[in-house]
Amino acid sequence: MAQTPSNMLPLGTPAPDFRLKDTNSNDHFSFADLKGTKGTLVMFICNHCPFVHHVLPEILMIVNDYRVHGLGIIAISSNDVVKYPQDGPDEMTEFAFRNRIDFPYLYDETQDVAKAFDAACTPDFYLFDNTNKLVYRGQLDDSRPGNSIPLSGSDLRAAIDAVIYNRVLAAPQKPSIGCNIKWK
Incomplete structure (x- = not known):
């Protein structure tokens, strides 16, 4: 499995x-x-990526823990659905239903949004503050499929806490690692 950094x-x-x-x-x-009202988390994900499957349980816990505190949650899939039909819009609906994704899962058909964010991989995380400025981009935590490090969401959770509670974000920010976005 290819490992592309964000x-x-x-x-x-x-x-x-x-x-x-x-x-x-x-x-x-x-x-x-x-x-x-406090900030917005934008995630680039897709249906078939083993990195996304690996982190999805923690993503769902983060969503449930933080949206009640005013965090907007957005997931976007930008993969080429001609070459990867399992990432098409109908399959996204089914994937969301099967995995209890009850927040917006948006389809970026033209890939223009992924390019605007300079997204490179799935999962790729972008956290914006309440003024819509980027304050965090990077990994969920150090866990990867097969590396035996348990999911914690520690890096992303620390960034979200900083945004919600007006704290200084810790540095450095590590890039996310995942499957590359499937460009047309």
Whole structure:
């Protein structure tokens, strides 16, 4: 399994705007529609990536722990569905249902949103503060499929806590590692 690191978009970058179809509701949403009052977590994921499957239980716990504190949660899939049909919108709906993903799971058909975020892999995490400025981009934690390190979400949780409770973020931020985004 290939291990692609995330690109480290410069901190302070404003959240790229978008309008994408949510495969859970069939509605279209922009970043402004989904942002949280305290901050917003944008995740690039997909249905078939073993790295996403590995971290999904912790992602779901993070969502449940933090959205009640004003964190907006957005997942986006940008893979080429011609070459990877298992990542298509209908399959995204099924994947979300099967895995109890009850937050927006958006389909980036043109891949323009992934390019705007400089996303490179799945999973790839971007945390924006309440002014929509990037404050964290990087890994969930040090756990990877097969490395025997238990999931904790420690890196991402520390960043979210800093945003919600107005704390200084610890440095350095480590890139996420995952499957590369399947470009057209």
